[in-house]
Amino acid sequence: MGRAAHGLTHLEQLEAESIHIIRETVAETQRPVMLYSAGKDSAVMLHLARKAFYPAPPPFPLLHVDTTWKFRDMYDHRDHMAAAAGMELIVHRNPEAEAQGVNPFDHGPAHTELWKTDGLKQALTKHGFTAAFGGARRDEEASRAKERVVSVRSATHRWDPKSQRPELWRLYNMRVANGETLRVFPLSDWTELDVWRYIEVHALPVVPLYFAAPRPTVERDGAILMVDDDRFRLAEGETPVERVVRFRTLGCYPLSGAIESCASSVADIINELTASSFSERQARLIDREPSASMEMKKQSGYF
Amino acid sequence: MPDQGGAPKSLLRFVTCGSVDDGKSTLLGRLLFETGKIPEDQLATLRASSRDGEIDYALLLDGLAAEREQGITIDVAWRYFETERRKFIVADTPGHEQYTRNMVTGASRADAAVLLVDARKGLLTQTLRHSYLLRLLGIRNVALAVNKMDLVGVDQSVFDRIAGAYATIAGSLGLTVQAIPLSAATGLNVAKPGGAAPWYSGPTLLQYLEQVPAREEAAEGQPFIMPVQWVSRVGADFRGYAGTIASGSVSLGDALRLFPSRRTASAARIVTMDRDLDRAVAGQSVALTFDREVDCSRGDVLAAPNAPLQIADQFEATLVWMAEQPLLPGRSYRLKLAASTVGAWVTEIKSETNVETLEKLAARTLELNAIGTVNIALDRALPFTSYEESRELGAFILIDRDTEATLGAGLIHHALRRAENVQWQTIDVTREARAAAKNQRPKLLWFTGLSGAGKSTIANLVDRKLHAMGKHSFVLDGDNIRHGLSKNLGFTDADRVENVRRVAEAAKLMTDAGLIVLAALISPFRAEREMVRRIFPPGEFAEIFVDTPLDVAEQRDPKGLYARARSGELTNFTGIDSPYEPPEHPDIRIDTNSMSPEEAATMIINALI
Numbered sequence: 001m002g003r004a005a006h007g008l009t010h011l012e013q014l015e016a017e018s019i020h021i022i023r024e025t026v027a028e029t030q031r032p033v034m035l036y037s038a039g040k041d042s043a044v045m046l047h048l049a050r051k052a053f054y055p056a057p058p059p060f061p062l063l064h065v066d067t068t069w070k071f072r073d074m075y076d077h078r079d080h081m082a083a084a085a086g087m088e089l090i091v092h093r094n095p096e097a098e099a100q101g102v103n104p105f106d107h108g109p110a111h112t113e114l115w116k117t118d119g120l121k122q123a124l125t126k127h128g129f130t131a132a133f134g135g136a137r138r139d140e141e142a143s144r145a146k147e148r149v150v151s152v153r154s155a156t157h158r159w160d161p162k163s164q165r166p167e168l169w170r171l172y173n174m175r176v177a178n179g180e181t182l183r184v185f186p187l188s189d190w191t192e193l194d195v196w197r198y199i200e201v202h203a204l205p206v207v208p209l210y211f212a213a214p215r216p217t218v219e220r221d222g223a224i225l226m227v228d229d230d231r232f233r234l235a236e237g238e239t240p241v242e243r244v245v246r247f248r249t250l251g252c253y254p255l256s257g258a259i260e261s262c263a264s265s266v267a268d269i270i271n272e273l274t275a276s277s278f279s280e281r282q283a284r285l286i287d288r289e290p291s292a293s294m295e296m297k298k299q300s301g302y303f
Numbered sequence: 304m305p306d307q308g309g310a311p312k313s314l315l316r317f318v319t320c321g322s323v324d325d326g327k328s329t330l331l332g333r334l335l336f337e338t339g340k341i342p343e344d345q346l347a348t349l350r351a352s353s354r355d356g357e358i359d360y361a362l363l364l365d366g367l368a369a370e371r372e373q374g375i376t377i378d379v380a381w382r383y384f385e386t387e388r389r390k391f392i393v394a395d396t397p398g399h400e401q402y403t404r405n406m407v408t409g410a411s412r413a414d415a416a417v418l419l420v421d422a423r424k425g426l427l428t429q430t431l432r433h434s435y436l437l438r439l440l441g442i443r444n445v446a447l448a449v450n451k452m453d454l455v456g457v458d459q460s461v462f463d464r465i466a467g468a469y470a471t472i473a474g475s476l477g478l479t480v481q482a483i484p485l486s487a488a489t490g491l492n493v494a495k496p497g498g499a500a501p502w503y504s505g506p507t508l509l510q511y512l513e514q515v516p517a518r519e520e521a522a523e524g525q526p527f528i529m530p531v532q533w534v535s536r537v538g539a540d541f542r543g544y545a546g547t548i549a550s551g552s553v554s555l556g557d558a559l560r561l562f563p564s565r566r567t568a569s570a571a572r573i574v575t576m577d578r579d580l581d582r583a584v585a586g587q588s589v590a591l592t593f594d595r596e597v598d599c600s601r602g603d604v605l606a607a608p609n610a611p612l613q614i615a616d617q618f619e620a621t622l623v624w625m626a627e628q629p630l631l632p633g634r635s636y637r638l639k640l641a642a643s644t645v646g647a648w649v650t651e652i653k654s655e656t657n658v659e660t661l662e663k664l665a666a667r668t669l670e671l672n673a674i675g676t677v678n679i680a681l682d683r684a685l686p687f688t689s690y691e692e693s694r695e696l697g698a699f700i701l702i703d704r705d706t707e708a709t710l711g712a713g714l715i716h717h718a719l720r721r722a723e724n725v726q727w728q729t730i731d732v733t734r735e736a737r738a739a740a741k742n743q744r745p746k747l748l749w750f751t752g753l754s755g756a757g758k759s760t761i762a763n764l765v766d767r768k769l770h771a772m773g774k775h776s777f778v779l780d781g782d783n784i785r786h787g788l789s790k791n792l793g794f795t796d797a798d799r800v801e802n803v804r805r806v807a808e809a810a811k812l813m814t815d816a817g818l819i820v821l822a823a824l825i826s827p828f829r830a831e832r833e834m835v836r837r838i839f840p841p842g843e844f845a846e847i848f849v850d851t852p853l854d855v856a857e858q859r860d861p862k863g864l865y866a867r868a869r870s871g872e873l874t875n876f877t878g879i880d881s882p883y884e885p886p887e888h889p890d891i892r893i894d895t896n897s898m899s900p901e902e903a904a905t906m907i908i909n910a911l912i
Binding site for chain 2: 007011014017023024026028050052055138139145161165166168170171173175180189193194
């Protein structure tokens with residue numbers, strides 16, 4: 001990493017602070033787990049966890065809360081990365097959602113609620129995890145600007161914005177009472193640009209979906225969606241069109257909007273972002289609701 | 304000047320503070336806008352949620368719907384922007400009633416501060432308050448942003464008057480100030496030097512922020528200190544002591560002293576996943592190995608031999624209280640300092656600082672947002688520095704033992720000399736020997752319950768039976784104690800806590816002498832009864848809940864106290880206008896409705912002796 005005139009570069013400082021948070025969590029909580037979604041933020045978080053405990057592997061498992069509707073590339077990448085890190089990978093799918101065949105086409109907002117929110121709560125309860133690392137960043141969305149690095153959730157996994165603890169210096173209070181659990185966000189102070197710069201400096205592998213390529217797509221309500229498999233329901237007369245697109249954020253493929261872009265390398269992405277004037281979550285369909293909707297999702301247990 | 308790529312940048316954290324209408328949100332919005340950080344789609348969301356289509360930056364900055372409904376910003380919000388030279392992390396602290404807690408939280412991480420003043424209003428009481436808090440948290444560099452200059456005709460004399468008046472305050476507090484005439488609304492001197500103020504030749508706000516030194520840079524020149532966060536064990540041989548370097552630097556072969564053991568070792572390897580390093584500096588997270596085998600675990604501190612570390616179990620500190628329930632001297636809390644968590648209690652509140660006037664006042668408790676100077680005792684000695692010497696080793700938080708919530712933040716001044724001078728005197732006759740001579744196991748039986756529940760009656764019967772059995776016992780009765788040992792205490796929550804602590808310590812001495820002690824006190828709070836349990840070895844403390852419903856106790860009223868409390872003649876009376884927290888898991892529960900005192904006493908002896 002290049003060196004600033006004095007001391008550490010901002011990336012070196014962000015890295016050191018995230019490692020500090022990860023070590024504190026592991027030292028002070030009974031059963032930590034790292035949420036792993038195979039996206040770019042997960043890539044950075046996993047790399048930081050490996051650095052924190054090197055030369056030992058991170059002393060906790062990875063957890064993927066699966067919706068069965070992620071891009072196919074993400075599943076391959078997930079399995080490969082967990083194996084390379086020498087870490088256990090737990091995959092949880094909400095059995096009720098599986099039984100009902102919940103999908104983004106028929107179930108609307110219930111899709112995210114059942115697979116992601118309920119799925120996460122089930123997995124944490126089932127395995128008795130007391131702290132879960134997540135890759136969320138404060139710059140992603142307005143309701144996250146006041147989120148703590150260490151966020152307390154009630155025994156029923158609810159988030160109460162009014163009862164969060166003051167967080168001072170680097171003194172994180174990792175203690176819980178009465179069945180409470182913690183969400184820990186080591187990337188809180190990172191921006192999207194920081195994530196990509198770090199990926200570039202450390203040559204971290206990421207899913208090819210972040211890079212521009214010709215992909216079969218349809219356009220709906222102003223969003224470009226990728227037809228990743230034959231479960232995608234085409235409307236009458238709708239045929240997939242090949243467009244050169246990439247993704248800024250990845251989720252369930254029928255809910256992740258692509259952007260038209262020629263950025264085919266990490267360096268291209270960084271250039272594109274510095275010139276871009278749209279926010280990262282613009283293409284996430286689940287956020288395109290009243291501006292308080294993310295907060296409501298969080299209160300009911302969404303990460 | 305948005306960022307153009309991956310050139311190395313430094314990092315600066317700063318805190319913004321100002322009064323309600325100083326235009327803080329507009330200034331922050333302007334900084335984000337000028338550095339290209341407000342995305343099109345967020346502006347679109349903003350236009351949609353504002354009434355008249357005008358963009359209000361305050362809306363952009365107010366995150367939570369819960370706040371928008373209440374029309375206030377209740378918490379520290381974190382903002383991010385960058386220029387070609389630096390990445391900035393902004394702690395945006397609201398100027399409302401919770402400002403002490405929020406400002407202290409935001410300032411605890413900051414390298415510098417932007418203090419807003421409205422050019423039309425000049426300096427306010429709040430300006431002084433904010434400056435005091437900044438200095439308290441160790442911030443020395445402040446930009447005084449004299450905002451709304453456009454509304455006073457960009458008049459130099461207005462600016463000079465405000466800057467001059469503030470220079471006096473800053474001088475008395477030891478702050479280094481750069482006053483900047485600006486307008487968040489027009490952008491004057493925010494990012495672009497303004498033609499509207501040709502008389503001002505100093506930096507714009509953004510230039511100032513790009514140049515002001517960051518704390519990490521200053522910390523590099525100090526002696527090396529690193530608290531051990533985690534010990535990494537691989538195979539039989541590798542022991543890596545991992546942590547974040549708090550100050551100074553370490554090079555291969557450097558001599559290190561371990562605290563609190565004061566053993567020495569030298570740095571054999573500086574391990575990171577990228578590669579082994581020859582040298583590491585303040586702010587880096589690394590793992591060190593030693594040239595020899597030395598016991599070292601989480602919470603220990605590695606330091607250069609000349610580092611200003613002290614080890615003590617009592618110190619004086621500034622305490623900022625951040626919880627709804629007040630600080631009670633004598634109550635046991637958890638204290639987290641660097642990587643150590645220990646039991647701690649406030650032994651004395653020396654004064655409370657009125658943040659309006661900076662006067663020091665006497666205080667018996669600290670309420671939400673109060674700042675006090677206190678003495679603190681720990682249940683085990685810790686290595687630390689003063690806060691002035693190190694933010695990492697001189698700061699602590701207090702945590703509630705029951706809810707585990709963070710209650711307060713502390714800044715250490717210095718160790719108390721008595722801690723260094725008072726040693727445990729070794730006494731040859733051990734407590735085991737004294738107990739064996741009496742042919743009994745020492746114990747403390749703690750009777751808790753409402754006034755008039757029957758605690759003293761039952762304790763007295765147990766004492767008589769023990770005496771008849773040839774056991775050596777003694778009763779510490781709540782009423783009797785208040786005639787002597789606790790004569791100077793009243794019945795406020797703070798005094799009740801101290802009363803319990805005194806009785807517990809007296810009982811501890813008696814059990815050391817081999818006695819079976821029966822303590823009969825209302826002892827209304829769970830936290831203190833748990834504190835008593837913790838100072839006794841396992842099996843030597845039993846909590847006996849004399850469970851009499853309030854209406855029954857009130858009907859008995861043997862001392863006529865309930866009648867006087869009901870009439871308002873007595874205040875702070877447990878059960879009437881002061882709470883009683885019943886034990887959740889007492890060792891024995893006596894239901895006085897179904898059991899006579901005689902039966903209760905027999906049951907206690909059969910169960911415990």
